[in-house]
Amino acid sequence: MQARIKFNKKLIEKLPSLQKEATFTGNLVLYRRTTAILLLNSFMTHQAIALYLGVCREVIGRWQALFLAKGPSGLRPKKSLGRQCKLTKSQKKELKAQIQKGPTSCGYKGGVWTSSMVQEYIQKKFGVLYSAKYIPEFLRNMGLSHIKPKYTYSLSREQLKAQMVWVRETLPSLYERVKKEDGVLLFQDESTFQLQANLMATWAEKGNPPTEERNPKRGCVKIFGTIELFTGKLIYSIQDKRLVSGVFAQFLRQVATSYRGRKVFIVMDGATYHGGDKVRAFLEKNPNIHLHKQPAKSPNLNPIEKLWKELKKDRTHNVYFKNKAALKSALRKGLFTLQDNPQRVRNLMKKWEKVVTNPTIAFSGEYDSSLIPKKYIDSIEEISKEVFAELEETMQSQSVSV
Numbered sequence: 001m002q003a004r005i006k007f008n009k010k011l012i013e014k015l016p017s018l019q020k021e022a023t024f025t026g027n028l029v030l031y032r033r034t035t036a037i038l039l040l041n042s043f044m045t046h047q048a049i050a051l052y053l054g055v056c057r058e059v060i061g062r063w064q065a066l067f068l069a070k071g072p073s074g075l076r077p078k079k080s081l082g083r084q085c086k087l088t089k090s091q092k093k094e095l096k097a098q099i100q101k102g103p104t105s106c107g108y109k110g111g112v113w114t115s116s117m118v119q120e121y122i123q124k125k126f127g128v129l130y131s132a133k134y135i136p137e138f139l140r141n142m143g144l145s146h147i148k149p150k151y152t153y154s155l156s157r158e159q160l161k162a163q164m165v166w167v168r169e170t171l172p173s174l175y176e177r178v179k180k181e182d183g184v185l186l187f188q189d190e191s192t193f194q195l196q197a198n199l200m201a202t203w204a205e206k207g208n209p210p211t212e213e214r215n216p217k218r219g220c221v222k223i224f225g226t227i228e229l230f231t232g233k234l235i236y237s238i239q240d241k242r243l244v245s246g247v248f249a250q251f252l253r254q255v256a257t258s259y260r261g262r263k264v265f266i267v268m269d270g271a272t273y274h275g276g277d278k279v280r281a282f283l284e285k286n287p288n289i290h291l292h293k294q295p296a297k298s299p300n301l302n303p304i305e306k307l308w309k310e311l312k313k314d315r316t317h318n319v320y321f322k323n324k325a326a327l328k329s330a331l332r333k334g335l336f337t338l339q340d341n342p343q344r345v346r347n348l349m350k351k352w353e354k355v356v357t358n359p360t361i362a363f364s365g366e367y368d369s370s371l372i373p374k375k376y377i378d379s380i381e382e383i384s385k386e387v388f389a390e391l392e393e394t395m396q397s398q399s400v401s402v
Helices: 009-013 015-025 028-041 046-053 057-075 089-101 115-126 132-141 157-180 245-258 277-285 304-315 324-339 342-347 350-357 359-363 374-401
Strands: 184-194 220-228 234-239 264-268 289-293
Touching: 009 015, 009 028, 009 057, 015 028, 015 057, 015 132, 028 046, 028 057, 046 057, 089 115, 115 132, 157 184, 157 264, 157 350, 157 359, 157 374, 184 304, 220 245, 220 304, 220 324, 234 245, 234 324, 245 264, 245 277, 245 289, 277 289, 304 324, 324 342, 350 359
Parallel strands: 184 264, 264 289
Antiparallel strands: 184 220, 220 234
């Protein structure tokens, strides 16, 4: 049975600062010794401490004797530590992969890696203690960067297949119908613009970041928009109202007026307000308007999403708006600039132009990787043949029925 020793309180109070010094300088020996004494003071057993620190049980007894004989100074290693232990190439590769997964996958509660967390993880996982101030440089040397994460979404196998079918067959076929009926093909979407400014990184004096006034008021405006393939024509409507079926029907009426006498084919997402009684009533009175829904979870298939990003970058990022009127004014000016430069809008749709003008190439899957999220590249290759076979079977059955 291990005898419990009560250490001098004043000596124990000096250990946290010594442990902090060891952590900052990357002195693994001193870090382990100070940690062991602190754990002994909390009445942990030698065996448990040895297991926690990754050393043998007898070493804990020697460190305890050093502390009892000479106090905190006795824990400092007398001999030169020599060259600091480093991670091997395989260990660095494993560490990089783990950091990219996020701290929660390593047992941490927070979702943001800090230098101290990385330092602690390396020490526990590989038994190597780097200096805390060296960790950022170490991570940059591994090809990592301190960057803001992006929002993403997960696609099931069936959802991914639906997107591939849309790129390979649905969109090219829709455009063939548009040409045959001498119509126009539009991409429609809506976006919300907050009164609170979106803060984005910008160039400024080092160590002296710019300040942006924060509006205490909350509010937003919404914009409905369509862009026409091959011409870049932009139609928009700024709204204060809640997004409901009736508001969308009003915007459709605006689009129909702009293309009076022509057939209009509109590609859009599956939002609930894109349907409903008022939209159906409008479509019955305007048979020249045709709505086509994209697959689920596919903002990447709608080029107007890029236009919203351009508008925010040009007009709202890092800009203070006193009220909604000021926000609307800035958005109108930005939208007018885009309307006045249709080529800029058209440049956002180059990938979609390639798909519809090269249906045979699209059918082979050549454009899948350019329109579907990059993280699914491996999945695309895996199910490509399956999608190709299903499309061929569908086409053969249609030809037989005809």
